[in-house]
Amino acid sequence: MADVTMRVWRGDASGGDFEEYTISQNEGEVVLDVIHRIQATEAPDLACRWNCKAGKCGSCAAEINGKPRLMCMTRMDQLPEGPVSVTPMKTFPIIRDLVTDVSFNYAMAERVPALLPPPMPAEGYRMFQEDVQRGQEFRKCIECFMCQDVCHVIRDHEDNKQHYAGPRFFIRYAELEMHPLDTNDRRDLIREDMGLGYCNITKCCTEVCPEHIKITDNAIIPLKERVVDAHYDPVAWLGRKIRRRTKVSASSAAVQPAP
Amino acid sequence: MTYEHHDYDVLIIGAGGAGLRAAIEAKQRGLKVAIVTKSLLGKAHTVMAEGGMAAAMGNVYPEDNWMVHFRDTMRGGKYLNNNRMAELHAKEAPARVLELEQWGALFDRTQDGKILQRDFGGHRYARLAHVGDRTGLELIRTLQQKVVSMGTEVFMECKILKLVHDADGKVAGCVAYHRQNGEFVTFAAKAVILATGGAGKSWKFTSNSWEGTGDGHAMALWAGANLIDMECIQFHPTGMVWPLSVRGLLVTEGVRGDGGVLRNSEGKRFMFDYVAPMFRAETAESEEEADKWYDDHTAGRRPPELLPRDEVARAINAEVKAGRGTPHGGVYLDIATRRSAEFIRRRLPSMYHQFMELAGVDITKEAMEIGPTCHYIMGGVQVDADTAATAALGLFAAGEVAGGMHGANRLGGNSLSDLVVFGKRAGMGAAQYVEAGDVAGPMNMDEVEAAIAESLAPFDREQGENPYDIQHDLQEMMQLNVGIIRTQSELDTARVELDAFTERVRNIKVKGGRAYNPGWNLATDLPAMIAVCKTVTIGASLRKESRGGHTREDFPGADPDFAKFNFAHSTHGGNWDSEIVTRESPLLPMPDELKALLEEAK
Numbered sequence: 001m002a003d004v005t006m007r008v009w010r011g012d013a014s015g016g017d018f019e020e021y022t023i024s025q026n027e028g029e030v031v032l033d034v035i036h037r038i039q040a041t042e043a044p045d046l047a048c049r050w051n052c053k054a055g056k057c058g059s060c061a062a063e064i065n066g067k068p069r070l071m072c073m074t075r076m077d078q079l080p081e082g083p084v085s086v087t088p089m090k091t092f093p094i095i096r097d098l099v100t101d102v103s104f105n106y107a108m109a110e111r112v113p114a115l116l117p118p119p120m121p122a123e124g125y126r127m128f129q130e131d132v133q134r135g136q137e138f139r140k141c142i143e144c145f146m147c148q149d150v151c152h153v154i155r156d157h158e159d160n161k162q163h164y165a166g167p168r169f170f171i172r173y174a175e176l177e178m179h180p181l182d183t184n185d186r187r188d189l190i191r192e193d194m195g196l197g198y199c200n201i202t203k204c205c206t207e208v209c210p211e212h213i214k215i216t217d218n219a220i221i222p223l224k225e226r227v228v229d230a231h232y233d234p235v236a237w238l239g240r241k242i243r244r245r246t247k248v249s250a251s252s253a254a255v256q257p258a259p
Numbered sequence: 260m261t262y263e264h265h266d267y268d269v270l271i272i273g274a275g276g277a278g279l280r281a282a283i284e285a286k287q288r289g290l291k292v293a294i295v296t297k298s299l300l301g302k303a304h305t306v307m308a309e310g311g312m313a314a315a316m317g318n319v320y321p322e323d324n325w326m327v328h329f330r331d332t333m334r335g336g337k338y339l340n341n342n343r344m345a346e347l348h349a350k351e352a353p354a355r356v357l358e359l360e361q362w363g364a365l366f367d368r369t370q371d372g373k374i375l376q377r378d379f380g381g382h383r384y385a386r387l388a389h390v391g392d393r394t395g396l397e398l399i400r401t402l403q404q405k406v407v408s409m410g411t412e413v414f415m416e417c418k419i420l421k422l423v424h425d426a427d428g429k430v431a432g433c434v435a436y437h438r439q440n441g442e443f444v445t446f447a448a449k450a451v452i453l454a455t456g457g458a459g460k461s462w463k464f465t466s467n468s469w470e471g472t473g474d475g476h477a478m479a480l481w482a483g484a485n486l487i488d489m490e491c492i493q494f495h496p497t498g499m500v501w502p503l504s505v506r507g508l509l510v511t512e513g514v515r516g517d518g519g520v521l522r523n524s525e526g527k528r529f530m531f532d533y534v535a536p537m538f539r540a541e542t543a544e545s546e547e548e549a550d551k552w553y554d555d556h557t558a559g560r561r562p563p564e565l566l567p568r569d570e571v572a573r574a575i576n577a578e579v580k581a582g583r584g585t586p587h588g589g590v591y592l593d594i595a596t597r598r599s600a601e602f603i604r605r606r607l608p609s610m611y612h613q614f615m616e617l618a619g620v621d622i623t624k625e626a627m628e629i630g631p632t633c634h635y636i637m638g639g640v641q642v643d644a645d646t647a648a649t650a651a652l653g654l655f656a657a658g659e660v661a662g663g664m665h666g667a668n669r670l671g672g673n674s675l676s677d678l679v680v681f682g683k684r685a686g687m688g689a690a691q692y693v694e695a696g697d698v699a700g701p702m703n704m705d706e707v708e709a710a711i712a713e714s715l716a717p718f719d720r721e722q723g724e725n726p727y728d729i730q731h732d733l734q735e736m737m738q739l740n741v742g743i744i745r746t747q748s749e750l751d752t753a754r755v756e757l758d759a760f761t762e763r764v765r766n767i768k769v770k771g772g773r774a775y776n777p778g779w780n781l782a783t784d785l786p787a788m789i790a791v792c793k794t795v796t797i798g799a800s801l802r803k804e805s806r807g808g809h810t811r812e813d814f815p816g817a818d819p820d821f822a823k824f825n826f827a828h829s830t831h832g833g834n835w836d837s838e839i840v841t842r843e844s845p846l847l848p849m850p851d852e853l854k855a856l857l858e859e860a861k
Contacts, residue, residue, distance in 0.1 A: 012774070026502075026503060026504065027502060027503075028501070028502020028503065028504055028505070028617075028618070029502065029504045030504060030505075030617070033504045039727065039777060039778070040725075040727035040728075040731065041727075044725060044726065044727060044769070044770050044771070044776075044777070044778030044781075045769075045770055045771025045772070045776045045777070045778050045779070046777070047774075047775040047776070047777060048777070049298075049299070050468075050469065051298055051302045051303075051304070051306075051468040051469065051470060052302075052304070052306060052307050052468050053468065053505075053508070054307065054505075054508050054509070054613060055609075055612070055613065055616070056306050056307055056393070056395075056396065056609065057301075057302045057306045057307075057468075058302070059298065059299065059302050073616055073617070075616070075617070095439050095774075095775055096439075096774055096775040097775070099439075099775050101439075102299070106299075106300065106407075106415075109404070109407050110407055110410075112404075112407075112408075114362075114363075114404070114405075114408035115361075115362065115363040117360075117361055120357065120358075120360070120361050124316075124357045124360065124373065124374065125360055126371070126372035126373065127360075127365075127368060127372055128368055128372045129367065129368040132365040132366075132367075132368060135365050136365050136367075136390060136391075139365060139390070139396075139397060139400060140393065140396075141400075142306070142396065143301055143302075176363075179363070179365075181360075
């Protein structure tokens with residue numbers, strides 16, 4: 001097969017530029033194969049993250065020809081002719097070359113109030129397939145963080161990272177809120193501290209998801225309805241005032257773990 | 260020199276299923292705990308596990324119980340297992356699965372709302388709790404979220420170079436570097452738990468990621484622990500064979516559990532020709548009988564496609580060798596003609612995507628081309644079954660890095676349950692050790708300095724070899740000489756070659772700086788890879804019989820004399836190139852009540 005020209009961004013937090021590599025390729029290869037060949041031959045210090053090389057761990061997300069993709073699942077023969085550019089995800093600070101600082105996501109994960117199920121019966125919980133199915137869709141997430149990368153609320157506005165969880169964590173909240181066993185109530189937290197209202201449903205996250213999770217339709221929109229209902233519905237408001245709440249509020253439950 | 264330094268009661272190396280479960284246990288006991296991982300949290304090789312976790316819950320077949328699971332595990336392991344580990348595993352796995360649901364896991368369900376269980380090779384009953392074909396992801400995410408909710412400290416992208424002792428020789432901590440900036444760091448810990456996973460990256464065709472370098476095996480060896488059964492390597496029967504770039508990538512055994520069959524280039528379901536005597540009584544003799552079994556396990560005997568993995572891998576190898584392979588050197592795995600497209604997409608979604616996107620093959624319409632791939636190392640650090648303690652005081656090990664549980668061959672599905680059963684036990688064992696109070700003193704800083712100097716040497720050489728070239732050649736050499744079928748002359752060649760590799764590793768040159776430099780990282784992995792390959796080769800050379808994941812062309816049968824001990828390796832000196840000393844370590848005597856369980860089965 002003909003050699004391919006790869007334009008790979010090299011640099012660190014202080015700056016950098018594209019470097020061109022003309023490199024061989026074989027039938028059926030993916031972008032990550034070619035990056036590995038560059039590492040093994042021309043640039044052993046070329047930094048990139050990867051683990052499973054099977055689309056299951058989400059480590060090797062980068063922007064290929066400007067579009068967020070998993071390098072391990074992007075076949076070279078499906079890219080247009082001509083040089084292929086590979087750049088790090090734009091939303092996160094650069095560490096080196098294709099490796100970015102994704103600690104924002106891990107900090108957001110720490111703020112998620114845990115599942116709070118009732119005590120488990122000796123023979124285990126009973127749950128039905130129809131009830132776990134919705135949550136299972138969100139638990140397919142491989143945490144590649146490409147949905148976070150494309151979300152313009154944080155891609156274009158760095159300061160929003162303080163008060164915006166992003167699509168990855170909206171599906172996490174949706175999963176917990178729809179969990180058949182959960183008794184924790186995170187609705188105020190999601191509205192006030194996690195910035196659900198900033199999302200204006202452009203579906204960029206859904207389009208980029210390698211697991212084809214319908215992030216916007218199945219998680220964010222239902223979550224918005226749930227949060228809004230809780231807050232603005234006058235009947236629900238009155239109900240909250242009158243009845244003793246059976247659900248623990250997220251602020252008091254904090255990140256209290258299950259037993 | 261002074262380095263960044265941290266103190267913990269329990270330090271856990273590795274953030275896969277075993278490491279995370281160990282952390283939860285130690286943390287719940289009120290200890291100061293940290294996890295160190297080479298990668299980001301949630302990316303460990305556990306995510307690659309597809310089919311499920313074995314636990315005799317009896318949700319689908321109420322006849323199932325721990326005794327049957329124990330017996331299946333021992334038979335699958337060809338009786339080389341540590342019987343106490345196999346017993347604990349079979350007894351405790353159901354509780355470990357159930358507790359995952361308290362922490363948020365969502366397994367697939369039965370009609371009456373219990374956890375659904377699927378069939379796998381070597382398990383008499385449908386026993387694997389699962390979520391489609393992404394069970395490993397569910398396990399790691401559940402444990403990760405639990406660990407985070409407990410406020411456990413996690414050092415990500417931090418690579419351990421070596422374990423460090425105190426003045427008396429107890430394990431007292433370790434020295435590491437942060438991959439992101441290349442700075443060194445020391446961790447003092449009263450107890451260290453190794454949960455570093457496997458070593459398959461030293462073979463060319465492997466399902467293992469870059470992390471599977473056996474660095475935990477090597478660290479344990481250097482620290483004074485013993486490695487056992489290192490010759491027992493599992494070649495998973497079904498890895499992808501084409502395109503070449505994904506050769507070795509795993510195809511879940513769930514395909515066969517859900518009805519997929521193996522065919523050669525003549526279209527023949529060849530596994531009926533490869534049923535070993537010990538499995539004949541319980542294996543179907545005709546396609547008709549086998550096919551009845553999927554719907555009702557009492558209506559027929561098991562299909563031969565669901566024999567233990569070592570049996571199936573050898574059969575595939577033999578078919579290809581006999582000239583009945585596919586164009587790319589594998590055999591066909593066919594589920595397309597046997598199950599509906601809807602069923603396949605629902606039960607095996609990631610397999611569907613994996614073949615569609617990487618090979619352009621629609622598995623609902625065409626057969627897959629598959630062949631054996633290096634998948635799992637049964638061998639590992641010798642541990643006490645109840646506490647996961649190793650021979651090195653203060654050092655514990657759990658998960659793939661530990662040896663004994665699976666004997667000569669692991670059954671599919673027994674790995675995920677191994678992680679949580681012995682992860683918890685390691686957390687418990689380490690906590691008890693810390694609470695007993697007789698723990699290590701300060702770290703020997705000479706060991707720290709020596710490890711750091713060794714890691715930096717490749718930068719200082721004027722000239723030297725690219726670490727990637729050495730890794731590439733090592734993988735070729737091990738695949739060729741210490742692969743699925745072994746013979747004395749090739750093993751002798753490997754031993755000579757490994758000495759040459761040792762020399763080459765002494766002459767590595769690393770380019771660039773220390774910050775996120777994968778070439779340097781590989782340079783620090785290679786000594787471990789070489790040490791582990793040496794123990795594998797020595798074990799394979801000494802075990803002059805075929806048993807489980809160790810097959811000798813020149814000794815094709817199992818020899819009862821070899822069923823009495825494990826080969827145990829240690830070093831004198833604790834350096835990466837120290838000479839390896841190998842001895843026979845007798846198997847744990849089996850209590851009569853466990854013996855009776857195996858007798859009943861015969």
